[in-house]
Amino acid sequence: MTAPLKDITPAERARSTSFYEASARTRLDLLLDAGSFVEFIGPEQREVSPHLKIFDLPEQFDDGIVVGRGRLDGAPVFVAAQEGRFMGGAFGEVHGAKLTGLLRAARQVASIPVLILFDTGGVRLQEANAGELAIAEIMRAVMEARAAGVKIIGLIGGRSGCYGGGGLIAGCCSALAVSEPGRIAVSGPEVIETNRGVEEFDSRDRALVWRTMGGKHRRLLGAADVFVDDNVQDFREAALELLGLVGPFGLDSLKAEQERLADRLRRYGACFDAVDIWTAEGIAHAETVPELPADQFIALADRIGRTSRDAR
Amino acid sequence: MEDLRFQHRVRARAGGTRQSAIVGVVASGNLEVLVERVLPDAECALDIKTAAIGFGEVWTAVIGDFVERYSPGGLRFSINDGGARPDTVSLRLAQAVRSIAENGQ
Amino acid sequence: MTLDDILTALFPDGHEVRNDKGVLLGTATLRSGDSMLVLGVADRTALGVDEAIRLSGHVLRSIGRDSGPILVLVDSDSQRMSKRDELLGLNEFLAHLAKVLIHADMNGRPTIGLLYGHSAAGALLATGLATRVLVGLPGADPAVMDLPSMAKVTKLSMEALEEKAKSTPVFAPGLSNLTQMGAVHLTWSHAAPLADQLEALLADMPAARDGRDALGKARGGRLKAAEIAERVRDLALQAR
Numbered sequence: 001m002t003a004p005l006k007d008i009t010p011a012e013r014a015r016s017t018s019f020y021e022a023s024a025r026t027r028l029d030l031l032l033d034a035g036s037f038v039e040f041i042g043p044e045q046r047e048v049s050p051h052l053k054i055f056d057l058p059e060q061f062d063d064g065i066v067v068g069r070g071r072l073d074g075a076p077v078f079v080a081a082q083e084g085r086f087m088g089g090a091f092g093e094v095h096g097a098k099l100t101g102l103l104r105a106a107r108q109v110a111s112i113p114v115l116i117l118f119d120t121g122g123v124r125l126q127e128a129n130a131g132e133l134a135i136a137e138i139m140r141a142v143m144e145a146r147a148a149g150v151k152i153i154g155l156i157g158g159r160s161g162c163y164g165g166g167g168l169i170a171g172c173c174s175a176l177a178v179s180e181p182g183r184i185a186v187s188g189p190e191v192i193e194t195n196r197g198v199e200e201f202d203s204r205d206r207a208l209v210w211r212t213m214g215g216k217h218r219r220l221l222g223a224a225d226v227f228v229d230d231n232v233q234d235f236r237e238a239a240l241e242l243l244g245l246v247g248p249f250g251l252d253s254l255k256a257e258q259e260r261l262a263d264r265l266r267r268y269g270a271c272f273d274a275v276d277i278w279t280a281e282g283i284a285h286a287e288t289v290p291e292l293p294a295d296q297f298i299a300l301a302d303r304i305g306r307t308s309r310d311a312r
Numbered sequence: 313m314e315d316l317r318f319q320h321r322v323r324a325r326a327g328g329t330r331q332s333a334i335v336g337v338v339a340s341g342n343l344e345v346l347v348e349r350v351l352p353d354a355e356c357a358l359d360i361k362t363a364a365i366g367f368g369e370v371w372t373a374v375i376g377d378f379v380e381r382y383s384p385g386g387l388r389f390s391i392n393d394g395g396a397r398p399d400t401v402s403l404r405l406a407q408a409v410r411s412i413a414e415n416g417q
Numbered sequence: 418m419t420l421d422d423i424l425t426a427l428f429p430d431g432h433e434v435r436n437d438k439g440v441l442l443g444t445a446t447l448r449s450g451d452s453m454l455v456l457g458v459a460d461r462t463a464l465g466v467d468e469a470i471r472l473s474g475h476v477l478r479s480i481g482r483d484s485g486p487i488l489v490l491v492d493s494d495s496q497r498m499s500k501r502d503e504l505l506g507l508n509e510f511l512a513h514l515a516k517v518l519i520h521a522d523m524n525g526r527p528t529i530g531l532l533y534g535h536s537a538a539g540a541l542l543a544t545g546l547a548t549r550v551l552v553g554l555p556g557a558d559p560a561v562m563d564l565p566s567m568a569k570v571t572k573l574s575m576e577a578l579e580e581k582a583k584s585t586p587v588f589a590p591g592l593s594n595l596t597q598m599g600a601v602h603l604t605w606s607h608a609a610p611l612a613d614q615l616e617a618l619l620a621d622m623p624a625a626r627d628g629r630d631a632l633g634k635a636r637g638g639r640l641k642a643a644e645i646a647e648r649v650r651d652l653a654l655q656a657r
Contacts, residue, residue, distance in 0.1 A: 023337055040652040041645065043334045043346050046390075050641055051587050055571060056313050058363045058392050060338040061346055067649060069656050078653060085339040093587070097630065097642040101649025108654060123538070125570050127587045128562040129598045130639055132538070133629060136546035136600070137642075139512070140627045143519045168542050171512025186507045186539045187498040194566075195498045212504050223506050251480060254520055257513050258477050262470055264505060269467075274504060312509075 010034045014233035019157040020181045022232060024066050024081035027117055030232040031155075031239070032070035032079065039068040041098060049092045051127040060086045063094040067102045069112075073240055076112050078102050084119030084160030091165060092124040096134020103141035106150045113151040115239055116173065121188065122164015135165030142172040146249040151175075153242050155235050156182035156224070157215070163188045174246045174312070177238035178215035178224040180294070185213040211274040211290055216297060220278060220289075221264065222306030229294035247310050256311035281306075316360040316368055318375050325353040325385040328413035335407040343393040343401060345408040353385045362393035374398045378405045387412065418607070420459050420492070423533055423554070426611040427488075428453075436460070440468050441490055442475045444483075448616055454479045454526070457490030457544070464540035465497030469510040472544075473517045479526075486527045486619060489518065491545045492534025511539050515547035522549045527622050529615075532557045532592070532601065546600060549625060550618065553592045553604040560590030586638045599633025 008016075014030040022030070028037050041047050043061035052059050064086040069078050080099050082089040099116070106114045123131035142152055154173040156162045161183035162170050170176055170184055178184065187195075189203035202208060211217055219227040225242060228234035247253075271277045278286035281304055292300065326349070336344040351357060358375055378384075382405075389408060396404070420441075424432050427445070434443030434455045439462025443455045456475050458464055476487065496507060522528040530545035533554040541559060545551045553559075567588065568575050582589035586597040595601045602623075605614045630646055633639030 025334070038656060040649045040656075042332075043344075044332045044348060047641075047645060051585070053313070054581055054585060054587075055573075058313065058338050058361060058394050060344060060392055061334065061390070069653065083337055085337045085342070093639060093642050094645055097645035098649050100630070100642075101646035102653055104646065105650045105653030108650075123561060125562055125567055125588070128567070129589075129594055129600070130587050130642065132542065132561040133546070133595075133598055133600045133633070133639070134642065136542055137627055137629060137646075139515055139542065139547065140519055143516055144523065144627075147520070147523060165539065165542055167508030168512045168515065168539060171509045172516055184506075184508055185503045186496050186511060187503060192498045192500065192503070194569075200498075201500050212500060217504075218506070221506055223509055251520065251524075254513070254517055255477055257509075258470070258474055258517075261466075261506075261510055261513060262474070265466060265470060268505060271504070272501075277504070308509075312513075 011233055014236060015231050017232045018230050019179060019232050019235055020159060020230050024083040024117065024119065027232055028066060028070070028079055028081050031236045032072060032077070033074065036071040037068055038070065039066060040102070041067070047094055049094050049127065051092065051130070055126045057126065063092060064089055065095045065098050067098045072236070078106050078112055078114045079117070080114070081117035082119040082158070084158040087124055088121035089119040089158065089160040090121050090124035091131040091134050092127045093130035093134060095124070096131060096138060100134065100137045100141050103138065103145050107141065107145040107148045110148045110150060113153065113243055114145065115153050115155060117155045117158070118162040118166050118170060119158025119160050120162060120164070120166035121160050122166055132165065135169060138169050139172050142169065146174060149248065151243055151246045153177070153239050155239060156184060157228070157230060157235065158182070161185070161213070174249065175242040175309070176224040177226040177228055177235060177242060178218055179228050179230045180215045181230060182215040183209065183213040184218050184223065207290065216289060217274045219301045220281065220304060220306065222260070222308050225307045225309060227294070227298055227301055245309060253310060253312060257308070260308060260311040314362050314365045316362065316371055318358040318372070320356050320379045321354055322356050322379060322383045322385040324383045326383070326387050326409060326413060330412045330414055333408060333411035335411055336404045338392045338394045340394050341396055341400065343391055343396040343404055345404045346390040347408040347412050348388050349386050349412060350388050351386050356384045356387050358389040358391065360391040360393060362395070364393065364395040370398055374401050378402060382406065382409050384409050418554070423611065427615055429612050438462070440471050442471065447619070448612060451485045452483065453485055454483060454487045455490065456487070458493035458540065459490065461492055461494050461535050463494040463497035464511065464543060465499065465502045466505050466507055466510045469514045469543065473514045476517045476521055480521055484525070486529060487518070487521055489528060489530045489544050489548050491530060491532045491536045491541070493536045493540040493544065495537040496539035511543035514543045518547040523625055527625070529618065532559055535559065537561060537563070550602045550623065551600060552618070553596065553601045555604060555607055557592045558590065559592060559595055562588070563590060597633070597636045597638030599629040599636060599639055602632065
C-alpha cells in the first residue's frame with residue numbers, strides 16, 4: 001500500500017490497481033463507492049477458525065473472508081470477498097458461515113443483490129468436513145436467495161482462482177465476470193496430476209492450465225458472461241453491467257441450462273484441447289487466443305456471442 | 313505456534329481518531345496486524361502469535377525500534393505471523409500506525 | 418448389502434431403476450402406491466460431465482410431469498478428475514445437478530439422499546449434500562478428503578492425523594464424523610425393513626429450510642457455524 005494520493009479519483013485508482021494483486025480488503029474498498037463499505041463481524045471481533053490450532057497453524061482474524069454491505073453507483077449491495085493468500089482462500093467453518101449468513105439475509109431482504117469476490121482453492125483441508133458442508137449450505141442459500149429474486153454476481157480474478165467447491169458455488173450464481181487469471185474448475189491441476197498422472201494433466205505446463213481453466217476459455221464457452229481486464233475498475237463496471245442484465249430465475253432457467261450444457265457436450269465432447277474447441281467455434285488461428293490483449297479478446301468473445309444469460 | 317507479548321511505556325499518544333485498523337495477510341513470510349485504540353495514552357502493547365518459533369530476541373529488537381520511532385501511545389497491536397522477516401514486520405507495523413492515524417471510524 | 422438388495426428392500430412393491438455404467442435412473446413404487454423418482458451414482462463411479470447431465474435431465478423431465486419425492490442414491494468416487502471434464506466446465510455440470518435437486522426440493526418434490534457406499538468432494542456436493550435429508554446406511558464410507566492426501570499436504574504422518582481425528586470430527590473421513598457435523602441427518606438400521614424406515618421419514622419430513630448448521634451444533638460437531646451465520650444475518654438485516 002502506498003500513501004493516499006490526493007489528486008487521483010477513486011476510479012483512476014481502481015483502474016490502476018490489479019485485482020489479481022490486491023488484497024480482499026483493497027478490492028472491496030475500490031470496487032464499491034468510496035467509503036461506503038461496512039463490515040459484518042470484522043477482524044476486531046477475532047472470530048478465528050476454532051480448528052487451525054489443532055494443526056498448530058496460524059489464524060487470521062477474519063478467517064480469510066470479508067463480508068458486509070456497501071454501495072455500487074449509489075445502490076445498496078451485499079458483498080463478500082475471499083482472501084486468496086490466507087490458506088488459499090479455502091472454505092472453513094467460520095469462513096463459510098459468514099457467507100451463508102449474508103446470503104440468508106439477502107434472501108429475506110430480496111431486493112439487495114450480492115457480489116461474491118471469489119478467490120479460493122476450495123475446501124480447507126484441515127477442516128474438510130466443515131468446509132464441505134459450508135459449501136453445501138452456501139449453494140442452498142444461493143439458490144434460495146435467487147428463487148426469492150436476488151441477483152448474485154460472482155467476480156473471479158484472484159490468485160487462488162475459483163476451485164473445488166468454489167467452482168460449484170460460482171456455477172450457482174446468476175452471472176459471472178472473469179479476468180484472464182481467474183481460473184474456474186473443480187479439480188485443480190495438481191490434484192488431477194496427483195490422481196491421474198502427468199500424462200493426463202501436467203500441472204507445471206502453465207499454458208495448459210490457463211487455456212483449460214482460465215478466464216478466456218470460460219468466457220468463450222459462455223460459462224462466464226463478461227471478460228474483464230485485470231483491474232478493479234473493470235470488475236466494478238462488469239458488476240454494474242451484469243446487475244442490469246440478469247433476469248428472473250426459475251424452472252425455465254434450469255431447463256435452458258440443461259440444454260446449454262447438453263449442447264456443449266454434443267459440440268465439444270470429443271475435443272482434446274481448448275484450442276480444438278475454439279477452432280470448432282470458428283476462431284481463425286485459435287492458438288493465438290491466449291496472447292490476445294484484453295480489448296481484442298473481448299471483441300472476439302462478443303462476436304462468438306456465447307453467454308449463459310437466462311440459462312443458469 | 314509461539315505466543316509473545318510486549319508492553320511499553322511511550323512518550324506520546326498516537327495520532328488520528330480511528331478506533332481500529334487492519335493491514336497485511338497471514339501467509340508464508342507475511343503477517344497481519346490488527347491495531348486498536350484501547351489503552352491509556354502512555355502505553356502500548358503487542359500480542360504476537362507466530363508460526364516461527366524461537367525468534368523472541370529478534371521480535372524484541374524490531375519492536376523496540378518501532379516503539380521508539382513511532383511512539384504508538386494508546387494502541388494495542390494484535391499480530392498473526394506466518395513467519396515474516398523482520399523488515400516485513402517493521403513495514404506492517406508502520407502501515408498499521410499510518411492506517412489508524414487516518415481520520416474516520 | 419448390494420445395490421439390488423437395497424432397492425428391493427426399499428421398494429418391495431417394485432421399482433424400475435436401471436444402472437447404466439454407474440448412473441442410476443428410474444422410478445419406484447412406494448407402499449402408499451405413489452411413485453418416487455430415483456436417481457444416483459453407483460459402483461463407486463466418478464461423477465463427470467457425462468454422468469451429471471443425465472442425472473439432471475432425469476429430474477428436469479420429471480418436474481411438471483410427475484409428483485412425489487425424489488431419492489438420490491450415492492455410492493460414487495469423487496468428481497471425475499480429468500482434463501476433458503474440466504475443459505468442458507465440470508463445475509457448471511455439478512452445480513447444475515445440485516441446483517436442479519434444490520429447485521425440486523423447494524417446489525414440492527422433497528429430496529432424500531441415501532449414502533450407501535463411498536462419496537467425496539464435488540460428487541458429494543452435487544448429490545447427497547444437495548438434498549433436504551441425507552441418510553446414511555451402516556457401512557457407508559464418505560470421505561470429503563482422504564487421509565493420505567491430507568498427510569501429503571499437511572506434512573503430518575498418518576498416525577498423527579489419526580490421533581488428531583480422535584478429538585474432532587472436523588476433518589477425518591467417515592459417516593459418524595459427517596453425522597456429527599450435521600451433514601448426515603440420520604442413519605438407518607439394517608435391523609428394520611428399509612421400506613419402513615423410508616416410509617417413516619416421508620411421513621415426517623423436516624421443513625425445506627436448511628437446518629444443518631443447527632444440527633451440527635446440537636450434535637457438538639460444528640459449534641461455530643450456526644452462530645456466525647445468524648450473527649451475520651442479523652447485522653445485514655439491521656443494516657437495511
